[in-house]
Amino acid sequence: MFWFRKKSIIIFMLLPTLTLYVLYMIIPIIMSLFFSFTGYSGIGKIDFSGLENYIKMLRDPLFFNSLKNTFIILGFAFFILLPCAFLLSLLLNKKMKGINIAKSLIFSPAIIAPIIVGLIWTFILDPYKGLLNMFLERVGLDFLALQWIGGKTLSPYSMGVVYTWQNLGFITIIFIAGLKIIPKEINEASMIDGATPRQELFYITIPLLKETFIINIVLIVAGSFKIFEIIVQLTGGGPNYLSESLITYMYFITFQQSQYGYGMVIAIVTFLISIIFFSFYLIIIMRRDKE
Amino acid sequence: MDSISYIPKARKFFWNFLKYISVIVITFMVTIPFLWMMFSSFKTDVEILTNPFGLPETFSFGNYISAFQKLNIPLFYKNTFIIVLPTLFFGTIITFISSFVLSMIKFKYSKVLYFFLISGLAIPVFILLFPIFFLSAKFKIYNLYIALILPYIAISIPFSTLLFTGFLRGFPQEIIEAAIIDGCGLFSICTKIVLPIIKPTILTILIFNLLYVWNEYPLAVTLIGDKNLFTISLGATILRGRWDIDYGAIMAAGTSIIIPQLIILMFLQKYIIEGMTAGAVKG
Numbered sequence: 001m002f003w004f005r006k007k008s009i010i011i012f013m014l015l016p017t018l019t020l021y022v023l024y025m026i027i028p029i030i031m032s033l034f035f036s037f038t039g040y041s042g043i044g045k046i047d048f049s050g051l052e053n054y055i056k057m058l059r060d061p062l063f064f065n066s067l068k069n070t071f072i073i074l075g076f077a078f079f080i081l082l083p084c085a086f087l088l089s090l091l092l093n094k095k096m097k098g099i100n101i102a103k104s105l106i107f108s109p110a111i112i113a114p115i116i117v118g119l120i121w122t123f124i125l126d127p128y129k130g131l132l133n134m135f136l137e138r139v140g141l142d143f144l145a146l147q148w149i150g151g152k153t154l155s156p157y158s159m160g161v162v163y164t165w166q167n168l169g170f171i172t173i174i175f176i177a178g179l180k181i182i183p184k185e186i187n188e189a190s191m192i193d194g195a196t197p198r199q200e201l202f203y204i205t206i207p208l209l210k211e212t213f214i215i216n217i218v219l220i221v222a223g224s225f226k227i228f229e230i231i232v233q234l235t236g237g238g239p240n241y242l243s244e245s246l247i248t249y250m251y252f253i254t255f256q257q258s259q260y261g262y263g264m265v266i267a268i269v270t271f272l273i274s275i276i277f278f279s280f281y282l283i284i285i286m287r288r289d290k291e
Numbered sequence: 292m293d294s295i296s297y298i299p300k301a302r303k304f305f306w307n308f309l310k311y312i313s314v315i316v317i318t319f320m321v322t323i324p325f326l327w328m329m330f331s332s333f334k335t336d337v338e339i340l341t342n343p344f345g346l347p348e349t350f351s352f353g354n355y356i357s358a359f360q361k362l363n364i365p366l367f368y369k370n371t372f373i374i375v376l377p378t379l380f381f382g383t384i385i386t387f388i389s390s391f392v393l394s395m396i397k398f399k400y401s402k403v404l405y406f407f408l409i410s411g412l413a414i415p416v417f418i419l420l421f422p423i424f425f426l427s428a429k430f431k432i433y434n435l436y437i438a439l440i441l442p443y444i445a446i447s448i449p450f451s452t453l454l455f456t457g458f459l460r461g462f463p464q465e466i467i468e469a470a471i472i473d474g475c476g477l478f479s480i481c482t483k484i485v486l487p488i489i490k491p492t493i494l495t496i497l498i499f500n501l502l503y504v505w506n507e508y509p510l511a512v513t514l515i516g517d518k519n520l521f522t523i524s525l526g527a528t529i530l531r532g533r534w535d536i537d538y539g540a541i542m543a544a545g546t547s548i549i550i551p552q553l554i555i556l557m558f559l560q561k562y563i564i565e566g567m568t569a570g571a572v573k574g
Contacts, residue, residue, distance in 0.1 A: 013391070024441060028418070091314060102315075115528060131327060173564055177568045228509055255424075264421060270415060274413065
């Protein structure tokens with residue numbers, strides 16, 4: 001293929017992709033890093049402030065509260081979403097009538113705009129006029145009608161519920177894809193050897209799904225660090241920034257307070273955390289690539 | 292061999308029954324929020340409060356009329372499509388060409404470039420928001436469609452590259468070499484030989500990016516301030532917690548935004564699920 005071994009043609013064909021990618025993905029990261037060392041506020045010259053913003057972060061209780069909220073959502077997703085999705089995948093992997101309709105309905109929240117997901121759930125969780133509390137009061141469970149959103153404590157847990165609802169089908173589908181790869185012969189062999197269904201689950205299915213579990217954990221972690229629209233809709237970070245997550249707090253500091261330098265510090269921290277988790281995912285892809 | 296034949300029939304029937312019931316209950320629980328929203332959109336405001344759980348007594352479209360009067364939903368759709376179409380068109384073309392080069396031609400930096408592009412999957416959009424806002428202001432494109440189209444294409448590159456190269460690497464070189472001997476040029480190799488075979492992958496990429504751009508909010512809210520340019524996602528925020536305005540109209544507006552997406556899901560489920568499980572990570 002002599003005609004496209006020419007260097008100039010190769011470069012010409014790669015140029016549009018590389019230009020856009022570098023301009024909008026790589027340079028912005030360098031810019032964020034740069035701004036995080038400045039006290040830039042949109043007006044006047046860009047002045048260097050060294051590590052001042054980083055020290056400010058370590059002294060900012062709202063930052064740590066946002067970090068805590070992010071980890072509450074993450075923990076909720078890890079301990080509720082992951083096991084539920086796994087169990088659901090075992091159930092939906094069976095051959096049944098109408099199973100495909102069930103699958104696509106359970107999956108549907110994952111493709112709806114997150115901003116609409118937030119909208120629907122605001123009208124469900126609102127403590128005064130929401131559907132949930134209206135329901136609880138009707139059936140006489142008034143004492144359970146708590147301040148799901150907008151109060152001091154429950155908001156991040158409610159966000160965890162919404163996030164779980166939104167991603168249950170998605171994570172389940174990935175588990176099902178993993179289950180499909182397990183060769184049928186292995187299950188049959190274990191049956192013949194007299195393994196009980198429970199033994200089969202713990203000694204065969206789960207160990208063989210190791211990679212799928214890792215991918216789903218990475219997805220859940222990366223996903224919980226990206227929850228933005230749900231928080232914007234449910235509480236807007238309030239009251240008094242108590243329900244902010246890392247990124248909504250970053251957005252508030254950057255775009256509402258115009259503290260660009262400080263905002264970029266929080267962005268960088270979020271970036272580093274997600275890079276760490278994401279490298280696991282990349283390693284899996286690279287390993288697959290070699291095979 | 293029927294592996295569960297040793298289980299007595301009655302027990303088998305019981306387990307099957309239990310399985311069906313659990314699938315139905317779980318499916319119902321997941322869909323309650325949608326169903327509730329759709330039912331409410333046909334109820335009057337009074338009925339929503341007095342009868343929040345039941346089916347609407349009469350199906351009235353009054354809420355839809357008032358929703359379309361209060362919110363310019365057709366305009367949001369129009370703006371979204373003005374952004375979606377060029378993003379999908381140019382994004383798919385440029386990543387197809389670059390992936391073609393990266394997977395078909397072995398040159399010194401092809402592996403490095405491939406991983407350079409793929410590693411973009413790890414970049415959360417939130418670290419990019421302010422720099423892109425800053426650049427857009429400098430380029431004087433803030434509040435223009437192009438301000439969103441360019442980053443949307445850039446953000447779709449890692450995922451599209453992953454899928455395209457994944458497919459193209461398995462493409463038999465012999466076919467292409469035979470085509471060259473027959474005198475095919477680069478362009479006709481792409482359009483006449485590779486493109487027809489790669490159609491399902493392209494469809495997966497198109498649908499995946501369509502959903503991404505359609506649902507995208509953080510960049511849109513950062514780069515678009517003019518209400519006349521609002522996308523569907525931005526339009527939906529106008530409704531946030533507006534109990535003071537018409538409850539039913541909000542439900543109607545929400546329903547008219549999610550129905551098209553549910554229809555897309557119904558018809559193109561296979562490609563959507565393929566895209567989400569293949570790349571599994573994005574945005």
